[in-house]
Amino acid sequence: MSETVKFTIDGKECQGTKGQLLVDAAADNGVYIPVLCHMRDLIPAGSCRICTVKINGRNMAACTTPVEEGMAIENNSDELTDIRKAIVEMLFVEGNHFCPACEKSGNCDLQALGYKYQMMVPRFPYAFERRDMDATSPKIFLERNRCIFCKRCVRVIKDNEGRSIFAFKGRGTTLQINIDKTLAATMSDELAQKAMDICPVGCILKKEVGFIDPIGQRKYDKKVIGSDIENNHQ
Amino acid sequence: MSKPIIATTSLAGCFGCHMSILDIDDRILKLIELVEFNKSPIDDIKTFTKECDIGIIEGGCCNSENVHVLKEFRKHCKILISLGECAIMGGLPAMRNGIPVKECLDEAYLNGPTVGDNTEKIMPNDEELPMILDKVYPCHEIVKIDYYLPGCAPRADLIWAAVVALVTGDTLNIPYELVKFD
Numbered sequence: 001m002s003e004t005v006k007f008t009i010d011g012k013e014c015q016g017t018k019g020q021l022l023v024d025a026a027a028d029n030g031v032y033i034p035v036l037c038h039m040r041d042l043i044p045a046g047s048c049r050i051c052t053v054k055i056n057g058r059n060m061a062a063c064t065t066p067v068e069e070g071m072a073i074e075n076n077s078d079e080l081t082d083i084r085k086a087i088v089e090m091l092f093v094e095g096n097h098f099c100p101a102c103e104k105s106g107n108c109d110l111q112a113l114g115y116k117y118q119m120m121v122p123r124f125p126y127a128f129e130r131r132d133m134d135a136t137s138p139k140i141f142l143e144r145n146r147c148i149f150c151k152r153c154v155r156v157i158k159d160n161e162g163r164s165i166f167a168f169k170g171r172g173t174t175l176q177i178n179i180d181k182t183l184a185a186t187m188s189d190e191l192a193q194k195a196m197d198i199c200p201v202g203c204i205l206k207k208e209v210g211f212i213d214p215i216g217q218r219k220y221d222k223k224v225i226g227s228d229i230e231n232n233h234q
Numbered sequence: 235m236s237k238p239i240i241a242t243t244s245l246a247g248c249f250g251c252h253m254s255i256l257d258i259d260d261r262i263l264k265l266i267e268l269v270e271f272n273k274s275p276i277d278d279i280k281t282f283t284k285e286c287d288i289g290i291i292e293g294g295c296c297n298s299e300n301v302h303v304l305k306e307f308r309k310h311c312k313i314l315i316s317l318g319e320c321a322i323m324g325g326l327p328a329m330r331n332g333i334p335v336k337e338c339l340d341e342a343y344l345n346g347p348t349v350g351d352n353t354e355k356i357m358p359n360d361e362e363l364p365m366i367l368d369k370v371y372p373c374h375e376i377v378k379i380d381y382y383l384p385g386c387a388p389r390a391d392l393i394w395a396a397v398v399a400l401v402t403g404d405t406l407n408i409p410y411e412l413v414k415f416d
Binding site: 092098100101105106111115119120122125126128129130222224 | 322324326329331333374375379381384386408411414415
């Protein structure tokens, strides 16, 4: 039997299993901690830092920190909200996020966090870097302008033999998401759809379909991101 | 007391934001009771004839004329609002950012698939024409902007709520559905 631990988030008493990642344990207790790179049951990447919480006075990433007995966690404070908003703003200025022209608009996690934190304008100057897109795979577009380097696709999308179809190339400012052309040619429609669905932005798009959900019926048109987690436990 | 004066302009935009202003429907009758319009495409006043309280800017700056108009607005308006994605982040015109201007012009006038008739290889370069900038700039990177209303176009209800709050001095509480980037 796994050991149960008790902890508090913003004063709310929560329970989890020892060693469980804080972000997942919080969700099980109806507390939403925003994520972009994290997905449950995946080895954490800890790359986006949007899940930053304050634990015993220190800022930590909730997706890489296991819960421990007696942890006192701060999740919703003005300071943390501002840090998270700043991260969203940085991601918006670093890539080229033209929401009006994006098929993922309305279903995009990054955009939804912009809505949640009411980002009216980023506080940082726009980089407007030139990034080329890759349309050579038969099933998907790779629109690098929107990539936020969360590495979800690299970690999740594998072929039948467990080989990653996506990979990073380069470092620092030359870092780029890439696709293995030979493996991509074997992708099924389902896998292509899954790749698009797990992408938190509009970088991976399935070909030959687009703008399926009408405006008003998209995921985040009326619902704030994370509200499903919070509402499950009321 | 005289009514607050509003001016509006469309820089590198598509006039969609102005359409959205008109999309307030019959509230436009209340609007003309609340405010007076000066320089604006809505009343076709071409130059400032009065100092204004609120300037509403649609579109970013893609050429020297846009910069000139924007600076005029800053000079003559107490409050400037960036209306819509183009004013806030350059919008679709800014998709050329990152591509050298020469490459863009070559594609538009020399190499594009629809420019076959341009046999003399003419590139517009009259001194009457505004100079194209190296990239499309968000308005707040040119002058100080006081408020931002995102959207493409911003929802009419958002524009209405913001203008009324500014004019009446009420607190602006924006419902979640109204702030969208598309």
